[in-house]
């Protein structure tokens with residue numbers, strides 16, 4: 521407890537506190553000359569401790585990787601650390617990811633009910649239909665021996681799933697082609713910059729394409745709506761009747777936000793998962809056999825553990841930026857108003873003080889009590905606090921439905937696999953993933969198409 525000293529005006533700034541340990545300018549310059557990814561600079565800074573700082577051009581950046589510090593910023597004091605001008609605003613407009621303040625609260629409240637564990641049940645059939653499409657494709661590829669690209673199949677699945685949930689229609693080839701423009705824009709987004717630079721021509725053209733597709737979907741949903749259609753867009757259109765802030769522009773922004781947030785991350789996670797299984801055939805066998813008589817884990821448990829461990833090693837959202845709106849003390853260190861902060865789940869998830877054998881792919885750590893850290897803030901693939909992922913339950917469900925159908929039945933035999941990772945707007949494999957689809961010998965005739973009655977989870 522502090523006592524006021526007579527005659528001294530209380531300062532609004534927290535007292536005391538040292539600056540977080542700083543990475544020297546020469547090391548930052550050496551990193552700049554090396555031309556390597558931002559993650560290399562962050563890895564150097566991380567060695568200084570759970571909170572560290574460095575100067576990048578004109579910007580002072582604080583890197584936050586310790587669980588307690590992460591928890592302080594995202595969960596305990598989110599008002600002190602808002603999102604600033606979101607780097608994807610050029611694409612997402614005022615949708616729920618980039619909105620702030622009261623507008624964000626009311627937009628989030630509206631969508632929240634659709635994305636709870638109960639709320640997503642209304643999308644179960646659409647998820648099963650999209651997974652069934654991939655299962656059919658892999659069955660055909662397994663028969664014909666023609667190669668497929670596993671990364672692209674995952675991209676299509678995730679986009680088809682969210683498109684069906686938004687518009688109540690399966691993704692058709694034309695719309696799919698048009699929406700590849702999203703990838704062009706996502707690939708052009710800066711990683712740690714506060715605001716995107718002026719769009720180059722290709723990005724502008726891609727944005728125009730995305731707008732055209734979105735407005736066409738809104739018009740179609742209006743017609744379908746009159747005829748009794750369903751889907752997330754319907755909720756937005758219904759809301760627009762009583763809330764004038766839901767203009768066509770805001771509906772477009774929410775639609776594009778959910779499309780982008782709802783497929784890139786899921787697709788990349790599934791792509792990483794298949795790459796990890798390729799590198800660890802023993803674990804692929806374990807997952808395929810789970811749920812069979814005599815297996816100690818159910819298929820559902822094994823699939824959940826695979827997803828959790830993939831998200832630990834390759835969190836698609838590998839960097840979470842925040843901005844200090846006021847002075848604060850974190851772990852005894854002073855954070856000044858105006859500082860940019862970067863939280864890095866990728867580094868937190870690979871911290872040897874938190875995770876035994878952090879570089880090992882070992883899904884069983886999520887099945888064995890005491891083998892994962894209990895400290896809040898140590899595992900955050902979906903973020904934490906009020907701005908945590910809206911679509912977490914949806915993403916987990918769609919990935920589980922697909923994997924429960926594919927893993928027991930097929931193995932992709934990759935012709936080649938990407939050598940590394942791209943740490944861009946999301947964390948993605950850095951190349952194509954061509955493969956032949958092999959039926960698992962033990963699973964002949966067992967391939968499950970989740971469209972039918974088998975869409976309930978297997979044991």
Ligand code: HEM
Pocket residue numbers: 603616617618628682777778781782783785786789835836837840841900901902903904906907908909910911912914915
């Ligand atoms: C594996 C899949 C996914 C991962 C790893 C993921 C990760 C994240 C993370 C880390 C955040 C928080 C970012 C921050 O704090 O700044 C976030 C926010 C968000 N995610 Fe996801 N996400 C996934 C799938 C989805 C899906 C399927 C949807 C929609 C259907 C979705 C919609 C959103 C939205 C709308 C936000 C913004 C929430 C807000 O600001 O209130 N995400 N996601």
